[in-house]
Amino acid sequence: MNRPPLILILGASSAIAHAYARRRAAEGAAFILVGRRQDRTSAVAADLLARGAASAETFATDLAAIDTIEPSWRTLHARFGDPDEAVIAYSILGDQATAEHDLAAARSVLDTNFTSAALWILALLADRRADAPFTLVGIGSVAGDRGRASNFIYGAAKGGLDRFLEGLRQRYDGTPVRIITIKPGFVDTPMTAKMTKGGPLWATPERVAVDIHRAVAKGKRMRYTPWFWRAIMLIIRHLPWFIFRRLKI
Amino acid sequence: MSRPVHYREVLLSEPAGNLQVVESWGRTQQARHICRRCFFVDDAAAELASNSSLPVLAYGRGRSYGDVCLNDGGRLLVTDRLNRFIHADWSSGRVVAEAGVTFDDLLRVAVPRGWFPPVTPGTKFVTLGGAVGNDVHGKNHEVAGSFGCHVRSIGLARSSGESLTLSREENADLFAATIGGLGLTGLITWVEIALQPIRSAFMDIETVAIPDLDAFFHLPQYDSDWPYTVAWIDCLAKGRDTGRGFFIRGRHAPSGQLITHNDRRIRVPFDAPSSLLNAHSVRVFNAFYRRRPWALGRKTIHYDAFFYPLDVIDEWVRLYGRRGFFQHQSVVPMASAIDTTRDLLELTADLGEGSFLTVLKLFGERSSPGILSFPMAGATLALDFPNRGDTTRRLLARMTDSVLAAGGRLYPAKDATMSAEAFRAGYPAWRTVEAHRDPAIMSDFWRRVTAEPP
Numbered sequence: 001m002n003r004p005p006l007i008l009i010l011g012a013s014s015a016i017a018h019a020y021a022r023r024r025a026a027e028g029a030a031f032i033l034v035g036r037r038q039d040r041t042s043a044v045a046a047d048l049l050a051r052g053a054a055s056a057e058t059f060a061t062d063l064a065a066i067d068t069i070e071p072s073w074r075t076l077h078a079r080f081g082d083p084d085e086a087v088i089a090y091s092i093l094g095d096q097a098t099a100e101h102d103l104a105a106a107r108s109v110l111d112t113n114f115t116s117a118a119l120w121i122l123a124l125l126a127d128r129r130a131d132a133p134f135t136l137v138g139i140g141s142v143a144g145d146r147g148r149a150s151n152f153i154y155g156a157a158k159g160g161l162d163r164f165l166e167g168l169r170q171r172y173d174g175t176p177v178r179i180i181t182i183k184p185g186f187v188d189t190p191m192t193a194k195m196t197k198g199g200p201l202w203a204t205p206e207r208v209a210v211d212i213h214r215a216v217a218k219g220k221r222m223r224y225t226p227w228f229w230r231a232i233m234l235i236i237r238h239l240p241w242f243i244f245r246r247l248k249i
Numbered sequence: 250m251s252r253p254v255h256y257r258e259v260l261l262s263e264p265a266g267n268l269q270v271v272e273s274w275g276r277t278q279q280a281r282h283i284c285r286r287c288f289f290v291d292d293a294a295a296e297l298a299s300n301s302s303l304p305v306l307a308y309g310r311g312r313s314y315g316d317v318c319l320n321d322g323g324r325l326l327v328t329d330r331l332n333r334f335i336h337a338d339w340s341s342g343r344v345v346a347e348a349g350v351t352f353d354d355l356l357r358v359a360v361p362r363g364w365f366p367p368v369t370p371g372t373k374f375v376t377l378g379g380a381v382g383n384d385v386h387g388k389n390h391e392v393a394g395s396f397g398c399h400v401r402s403i404g405l406a407r408s409s410g411e412s413l414t415l416s417r418e419e420n421a422d423l424f425a426a427t428i429g430g431l432g433l434t435g436l437i438t439w440v441e442i443a444l445q446p447i448r449s450a451f452m453d454i455e456t457v458a459i460p461d462l463d464a465f466f467h468l469p470q471y472d473s474d475w476p477y478t479v480a481w482i483d484c485l486a487k488g489r490d491t492g493r494g495f496f497i498r499g500r501h502a503p504s505g506q507l508i509t510h511n512d513r514r515i516r517v518p519f520d521a522p523s524s525l526l527n528a529h530s531v532r533v534f535n536a537f538y539r540r541r542p543w544a545l546g547r548k549t550i551h552y553d554a555f556f557y558p559l560d561v562i563d564e565w566v567r568l569y570g571r572r573g574f575f576q577h578q579s580v581v582p583m584a585s586a587i588d589t590t591r592d593l594l595e596l597t598a599d600l601g602e603g604s605f606l607t608v609l610k611l612f613g614e615r616s617s618p619g620i621l622s623f624p625m626a627g628a629t630l631a632l633d634f635p636n637r638g639d640t641t642r643r644l645l646a647r648m649t650d651s652v653l654a655a656g657g658r659l660y661p662a663k664d665a666t667m668s669a670e671a672f673r674a675g676y677p678a679w680r681t682v683e684a685h686r687d688p689a690i691m692s693d694f695w696r697r698v699t700a701e702p703p
Contacts, residue, residue, distance in 0.1 A: 013289075015330075040289060043289070043333055043335075046333065046334065046335050046336060047333035047334045047335070049337075050334030050335070050336065050337035050344070050346075051334060051358055052358075189288075190288045193286075
């Protein structure tokens with residue numbers, strides 16, 4: 001292929017997305033970077049160009065704004081054409097305690113992490129040629145594997161995205177469209193700024209980006225990152241209720 | 250707040266508003282801070298201008314040995330995530346990057362395109378902001394001068410909310426105060442530098458044995474074919490043998506592959522119970538290192554092995570144990586260089602204090618635009634000492650006296666002990682930097698060396 005792969009990143013200033021994009025920029029990929037803040041998206045574009053990106057276009061829109069998804073996608077599509085790969089990287093953690101009483105806050109977590117993400121994906125896939133290869137990477141979370149008292153609104157949104165991507169994967173099975181779910185654990189990013197960090201469970205965005213890069217290169221369906229979350233979540237998913245209910249996690 | 254955290258943990262943890270005990274690289278000092286880690290330049294500038302009553306200090310990768318990167322009771326503005334390139338012109342080698350970009354980052358991007366930092370310090374885990382603030386030097390000082398000589402312009406945020414561009418033409422006074430200005434004149438947000446072209450990632454190096462100090466000072470001095478020079482000294486050699494060691498010179502190979510360094514590193518998994526780097530182990534190491542049959546002559550090695558040998562061992566400071574170590578790095582003018590260097594080496598040898606790494610090098614005439622820049626034409630000597638409390642401090646004080654008597658000075662980035670008098674004697678223009686200091690910024694080093702004598 002002479003033309004460099006065109007990668008659409010929704011939530012381009014996300015630390016994980018940027019770390020992954022840097023790896024692809026080094027290979028000479030081309031980018032369409034979408035984010036809410038033009039200044040930050042432009043800073044990411046400049047960084048990727050310096051690191052070897054073939055091109056890096058930016059587009060500013062509030063990705064979580066449900067009503068503007070269709071027109072935004074139509075503008076994007078008309079301007080930049082069909083991407084070969086799309087990464088759904090934006091999300092917000094929210095505050096569980098607040099969201100339990102503040103419906104607007106809860107809705108913002110659900111809309112950002114699930115509803116808008118699902119609609120963006122449908123929009124991206126709607127008018128593609130059936131035989132054109134396409135890779136879709138969705139950033140889920142280990143928090144989506146089971147509902148926990150401490151974080152179930154965010155967890156439900158991420159879990160919903162996981163089911164949605166799983167369904168899509170079955171829908172597109174046997175076609176050149178590949179759907180990849182990435183499930184990171186604790187990652188040291190601005191999203192987790194309010195948490196106390198440190199210890200062996202925390203990973204850097206660069207570490208997570210290595211796994212995304214591998215998953216895309218190898219066409220994995222799903223990947224926990226770092227690897228040990230696969231073992232941890234295997235246990236947690238299978239804990240019987242009488243144990244799970246006592247766990248304060 | 251109980252356990253002191255080292256640079257790695259500072260970079261990872263940021264419990265909002267909590268005090269964290271932070272150590273600098275030498276681990277001899279601990280200071281409590283509110284750590285604020287900013288992911289974007291606008292956030293960092295806002296933190297600087299936030300009207301907090303607590304003084305603030307930028308903290309990159311915490312590679313300064315003493316207290317230039319500490320600010321006890323104040324805020325640390327952690328800049329490691331301000332690590333984006335802003336512009337790179339690979340036809341001219343001109344790069345503009347955010348201040349948290351490290352030499353590690355820069356090399357990975359620049360080397361494959363045939364470019365190399367014009368001047369590089371002895372570790373690649375230094376940020377560009379730190380390189381400007383400490384006006385770092387490298388093995389090519391005789392030809393290239395210090396890092397500051399290659400800085401075209403600097404972006405500086407001030408607590409007033411201003412965002413300034415500094416260069417030799419624009420805000421020239423502040424430019425001169427910021428190079429070597431220890432991060433005191435504002436928050437360095439970006440740096441523009443001119444890289445040097447290379448045709449290979451490998452270095453041709455040549456090593457010759459030097460029997461004593463006279464031999465070093467009588468070596469044919471600077472040779473334009475070999476821009477990089479340094480000498481390793483066996484610090485335990487006494488009497489006639491004082492100054493015995495190796496003289497190593499290097500140059501970028503004229504052809505070869507442009508391959509970058511890799512991530513392979515050995516971790517030191519825990520603190521040594523007491524310093525493993527003591528007089529006995531240094532004696533054994535030096536005896537072996539000096540007699541290696543493959544030491545002498547010419548060979549070709551990768552830039553990573555030539556410039557950054559210690560980077561292979563992650564957190565090598567842990568080998569010094571919990572109490573850490575001090576470094577003495579001074580420069581003295583050429584006229585008194587040989588006598589003072591002998592004096593410093595004899596003081597070290599007499600005390601039987603092994604210095605694991607003893608490095609001697611000549612600085613050239615090229616002066617930096619920086620007011621507080623450390624290098625001056627002459628000889629610079631660097632020695633490491635495990636922290637044995639007052640014994641070590643007394644030795645350092647005697648060495649400092651010897652340096653000052655010779656008209657020399659100490660390197661703030663490495664220093665943890667010099668007195669206010671010693672600093673002022675070495676850096677008579679310090680008040681100019683004080684006048685340009687951002688009122689919101691302060692460091693433990695600056696408090697120490699600007700305190701009025703009682």
